[in-house]
Amino acid sequence: MLRPTPITLGASSLGARGDADEIAALADALLASELGDVDTSNNYAGGRSEAELGLALARRGGLRPGGRLYSKADADAEGRFDGDRVRRSIEESLGRLGLDHLPIYHLHDPYTITLQEGMAADGPVAALLQLRDEGVIDAIGIAAGQTQLVHDYVLTGAFDAVLTHNRFTLVDRQALPLIRDARERGMTVFNAAPFGGGILANGTAETYGYRSPSAEFRAHIEALRALAREHGVDLAAAALHFSLRSSLVDSTVVGISSRARLDQLAELVEVEVPEEFFDAVEAMGEPPASPND
Numbered sequence: 001m002l003r004p005t006p007i008t009l010g011a012s013s014l015g016a017r018g019d020a021d022e023i024a025a026l027a028d029a030l031l032a033s034e035l036g037d038v039d040t041s042n043n044y045a046g047g048r049s050e051a052e053l054g055l056a057l058a059r060r061g062g063l064r065p066g067g068r069l070y071s072k073a074d075a076d077a078e079g080r081f082d083g084d085r086v087r088r089s090i091e092e093s094l095g096r097l098g099l100d101h102l103p104i105y106h107l108h109d110p111y112t113i114t115l116q117e118g119m120a121a122d123g124p125v126a127a128l129l130q131l132r133d134e135g136v137i138d139a140i141g142i143a144a145g146q147t148q149l150v151h152d153y154v155l156t157g158a159f160d161a162v163l164t165h166n167r168f169t170l171v172d173r174q175a176l177p178l179i180r181d182a183r184e185r186g187m188t189v190f191n192a193a194p195f196g197g198g199i200l201a202n203g204t205a206e207t208y209g210y211r212s213p214s215a216e217f218r219a220h221i222e223a224l225r226a227l228a229r230e231h232g233v234d235l236a237a238a239a240l241h242f243s244l245r246s247s248l249v250d251s252t253v254v255g256i257s258s259r260a261r262l263d264q265l266a267e268l269v270e271v272e273v274p275e276e277f278f279d280a281v282e283a284m285g286e287p288p289a290s291p292n293d
């Protein structure tokens with residue numbers, strides 16, 4: 001079983017913001033960071049995330065000792081996501097990264113196909129399994145939102161890892177059943193987006209899980225913010241440590257949009273959030289339905 005670093009650095013916005021120098025510096029910093037391994041995907045920033053990481057790998061002479069880089073297979077622009085597409089996707093990924101092997105390649109957001117198509121003999125999962133047999137990748141994962149769909153893929157028993165996002169946070173527990181089932185099957189669990197995409201970290205984001213929350217859900221976040229203040233706890237630290245402290249999570253995937261955010265993450269990791277705060281969060285009861293339900 002793959003044992004990831006407790007934190008994985010999410011590179012979904014690498015290449016999407018900043019000028020060329022800032023982007024290159026962020027790619028270098030992500031690969032140099034001892035905070036954890038790096039998560040990217042074929043389609044992040046239209047392929048630029050992988051391309052910038054590839055350029056940084058070339059500049060740096062490869063990964064740091066023990067460092068790992070994960071990526072994901074994506075549908076093509078027309079939404080086609082079959083076995084042939086997966087083989088092209090990995091060729092693109094490895095080409096951009098300048099690597100010949102990846103420790104994990106996830107099936108990423110398979111929303112344009114049914115589960116049956118995903119699991120067909122000529123489908124993407126069969127192609128991923130073949131790549132694993134060939135030694136091009138060590139493990140295959142399912143990485144997506146849509147709780148029921150991810151759960152269904154977990155229950156196929158075909159995967160080594162699962163990445164769920166925005167659904168196991170301080171304010172959302174809907175991924176808990178699928179995470180439990182994944183662990184029962186010995187899968188590695190990546191819990192991505194502990195800040196709900198930012199709202200639990202910076203207080204200015206208007207969305208939770210990339211969607212507009214209901215008034216009730218927003219009120220729940222505000223109640224948590226007040227609870228954190230009452231306990232003298234920084235909400236961003238609490239949101240991060242909610243995931244880090246969970247025995248159900250192998251790695252928490254945090255989105256890093258700049259070098260400043262990377263430095264801030266190093267500080268948040270060191271914050272000790274008192275157990276009484278998490279007890280008080282539990283005492284608030286079941287969170288209301290999130291915009292992702």
Ligand SMILES: NC(=O)c1ccc[n+]([C@@H]2O[C@H](COP(=O)([O-])OP(=O)(O)OC[C@H]3O[C@@H](n4cnc5c(N)ncnc54)[C@H](OP(=O)(O)O)[C@@H]3O)[C@@H](O)[C@H]2O)c1
Nearest residue numbers: 010012143192193194195196197198201202254255257264
């Ligand atoms: N389907 C999938 O496979 C999937 C889906 C979603 C995510 N992921 C993975 O998970 C990673 C994390 O997702 P995410 O970035 O959407 O969510 P996230 O980790 O919950 O939120 C990251 C955002 O929070 C803000 N933030 C972070 N640290 C902060 C700090 N110290 N103070 C204030 N604000 C802070 C930043 O926003 P600003 O910099 O904009 O202020 C940052 O971009 C992605 O990069 C990706 O690798 C995978």
